[in-house]
Structure formats: C-alpha cells, structure tokens
Amino acid sequence: DTAVSQTPKYLVTQMGNDKSIKCEQNLGHDTMYWYKQDSKKFLKIMFSYNNKELIINETVPNRFSPKSPDKAHLNLHINSLELGDSAVYFCASSLGQHNQPQHFGDGTRLSIL
C-alpha cells in the first residue's frame, strides 16, 4: 500500500564508505526527486528525474549519483561519505512537472561516524 517507499530507513556508516539508498513509488507518477533535510530541518532539493531523464541537479557534489532505471524507481548512490553528509534524505514523486503536488517517502536517516 505504501505510495513512496525508501530503503533503508536508517543508515549508520563510517566516513569514506560508499552507500546507496533506494526509492520506489507505486502512484503512477513520472517525476521523482531526492531532497536533503539537514539538522536545522531545512529541506533542499538535490535531483529530479522525469521519465528516467535528469531534470534538476542542484549543485550537489559529484560524489552523489542518482540512477533511475525506470520512472517508478530513483536510487541514490553516495561515494566517499563525509561527516557533512549526515542528514535525512527524502525521496518524493509527482505527476508531471515540479509545480504539481509532491508525495514524500518516509526518509532515510544517514549518520556518518
């Protein structure tokens, strides 16, 4: 029944490691997003994809690489993790363009030791 699902919910790892977060939506949406919410709760877009095509890449370090195998999935791979990467990462989806309502997943809390 889950509309936008992310895995894992929690990720604790050491600096320098590589990790991936997966996202899937069953809403029939064609646009998917990754957001980062920092410790001050500020929610900032990182990437968006429409029908597997990258639309937005908001000055994110190239250690972050999104991949969209199909329009229902958007994964995020992070290389060489740094302390500043600790945050909650949210996946979201919408039907059509960015000015349509977006539905969020439950988030992945990433903690770097």
Place this chain on the structure above:
Amino acid sequence: QKEVEQNSGPLSVPEGAIASLNCTYSDRGSQSFFWYRQYSGKSPELIMFIYSNGDKEDGRFTAQLNKASQYVSLLIRDSQPSDSATYLCASAGSGYSTLTFGKGTMLLVSP
C-alpha cells in the same frame, strides 16, 4: 536566489483557536504554492496547495494567496493538539523550475 521565508516560531495557540501561519516568497514568477505538515521524525505530508489568488478551503484548513504582496498563509480553524507540528511553505514556478521550501514554522497547540 529564490527564497521562501517563514517565521520559525514556535507559534503557540490554545486548543480550539485559529492558528495563522504565514509565508512570503521572493520569486515573482512563482505560480504554485504548497503547505506541508511535518511531525518530528516524520516525512512532509501535503496539506494544501493553491494556484490562484484568493482563498481555498479544505475542512479546517484555508490557504490564502496574494500574488501582488507575494504572500501565502494557512489558517487552521479549531486547532487540535494533533495539529502540533512544523508547517513548511513551498513555492514553484512553471514547468520544471525548482520547488523551494521555507524553513518551516513550528506550531504548538496546547490542550
């Protein structure tokens, strides 16, 4: 740079009162406006969206938009303790322009 400004709060109201949450935006090209509710440790949940000047009502919630003043508000009538959360305002331009979020206003409704 596109910005959405909100008072961080907390905004404290007694149960049953009207809570008024406000937001201003800098991009005159913004066309779509959203209010999300986020409980602590949870994901943002869409409450309302509004595209046209004026008021839009949905149950206890009313969104108000004034494009001339670049101002959006959310009114919550008959506030309940379960409404206690952070409310995020967001705006977007046309097409694939970025959805920009404010930093959120914390609302506390006391019984």
